[in-house]
Amino acid sequence: MIDKQSPIPIYYQLEQYMKEKIEKGEWQPGEMIPSERELAEMYDISRMTVRQAVNNLVNDGYLIRRRGKGTFVAAQKIEQPLKGLTSFSEDMRARGMEPGTIVLSFEMVPASEKLAEGLGVTEGDDLYEVRRLRLADGLPMALETLYIPVNLVPGLTRDVVSGSVYEFIEKEKGMIIGSAVQTLEASVARKVEAEHLKMKEGAPVLLLERRTHLVDGRPLEVVKSVYRGDRYKFMIEMKRGGS
Template identity: 90%
Template sequence: MIDKQSPVPIYYQLEQYMKEKIEKGEWQPGEMIPSERELAETYHISRMTVRQAVNNLVNDGYLIRRRGKGTFVAAEKIEQPLKGLTSFSEDMRARGMEPDTIVLGFETVPASGKLAEWLAVKEGDALYEIRRLRLADGSPMALETLYIPVHLVLGLTRDVVSGSVYEFIEKEKGMIIGSAVQTLEASVARKLEAEHLQVKEGAPVLLLERRTYLDDGRPLEVVKSVYRGDRYKFIVEMERRK
């Protein structure tokens, strides 16, 4: 498997071999891989070479280290196409996963600054501020904060926001959600985000901001979400202009 006469670096050969075992399912998500010592002895290479291969796979999201326990195959990332406007609950169910929500905060706050501008309300108007931890099959996936004008969606309660807000708006309030503008950027987990998402402080995360509109053009919500970088990836389909 390791060809020491090959011009291809040994660490890269081992890295590709391990990646292949993961992609073929020979090493399952959550399974602990052999230790650096065991891999070095098995393939008659140095532990430094093994460490370089393992580090690269950790950085690429294939493996995850757990202090005092070992190195494990990372859970498969959930793919989210960046087209079509769907809720978190709809996304998870479409992938055969069970969505769940922990409501961390539900209150009304006065609109100010950019929020008032984006939601087309006057400064001081009441907004729902909803902070939620979103889970899939019991695993934390995203931490989100959303703002919705109170006058637009009367009757929103803590019980309602523990499920799908979009479902309530469309089925119970009879509104049609039309479109959204969304931005996505890389970031790192701050202390509170890391605690809720069960990652290390400073771990890579995806920061998403979305402004959603009803079909008549009225602003519905502003959402700021922090997604685990090791569990989520977004896919963009593009066509070259002719």
Template identity: 50%
Template sequence: MIDRKSPVPMYYQIEQYIEQLIESRNLKSGDQIPSEREFTDQFHVSRMTVRQAVMNLVHSGVLVRIKGKGTFVSNQNKIEKSLLGLNGFSEDMISRGMKPGSFMMSFARIRAAAKVADRLALDEHDDVFEIKRTRFADDEPMAIETSYIPAKMVPDLTEDQVSPSLYQYIERQCGLPFDHAVQSIEASVVTAEEAKILAIPKGSPILLIERCSYLKNGRPIELTKSLFRADRYKFMVKLPRG
């Protein structure tokens, strides 16, 4: 409950109260939380104080606001992905017993931008296939993925061949086995357009992941930028001592 004598701000105490309700399972994933007015009457604070507490939890991924419906507890069962091992999105979902899916936002052969050409060790005027997809798990949007593939290495790539698995096509049909990848992970927030695609509130936290994959001969074959929902995805790594 609220301690008005505490130096801890009241909005933060309300945040903690809501989180305790979730931890004690008095509020479960998908449950609607009380309205701002109910919290205002319960704690005898201003609606602005309650709104700040709720929005902080929305921005941290604990809650999700659905326009016209209210605020709900977000899905607390996150998909775990190991940072050890190079797998495509479809392979990851299938290994977890989930149904992978994709929506092709765009597929085009374009001139490689300077950064893309540099990362893929291409000449200035080389072309790449730019593939933008929304990735789904059990019909729920999970990520926005943009991939670049050197056109001279996979010249016959078509939109149909990208699905269901780009990795399988490159390895099995093109005979180009993947060897390893270099990956970076950053925290970011979604734009209004990205939020709409991922069905999350504008300004929600996301995991920005950039990965460059290499063949066994050391040549880079793919550069991918992915925006993963932070409320549904987490990455795990095993750290051996020494």
């Protein structure tokens, strides 16, 4: 497995071998891997070399260290293609996972100048402001804040937002959701975000902002979400012009 005569660095060979075991399911999420000493003895290499391979896999989100316990296989990241407009619940079900929601707050607030512009309403108009913790198989994935004009979707309740808002809008209100513009950027978790997402303050997160419109062009929602960087990744399919 380790070819010491190869021009490929030994730490990289070990790193790829361990990554393969994780991706093939030979090492399962939550399983503790052999210690650095055991790996060094197993492959007759230095502990420093093992440590470099393990550090790289930790940084890439394949492994996670637990102080005083050891190093474990991290939960696999959920991949979401950035094409097509789907709800969080639809994304999770498509991956065979059970979506869940904890409603942290549900209230009406006056539209700020920025939100009024984004939602096509007058500043001061009533908006639903909903803060939700989104779960996949019971694990926290994202902290979400959404704004919807009250006069556009009357009857929205705390019970409704504890499930799929898109489903309610399309099936109960008969509206057709048409398109959205979404931005994505990297950041780090602030204290409150870290507490809700069960991660360390300063850990990497993904910030998303989505502005959704109905098929007739009316603005429907502005959603701001904070996703765990160690459990979520986004995939973009690109084609070169003219191909």
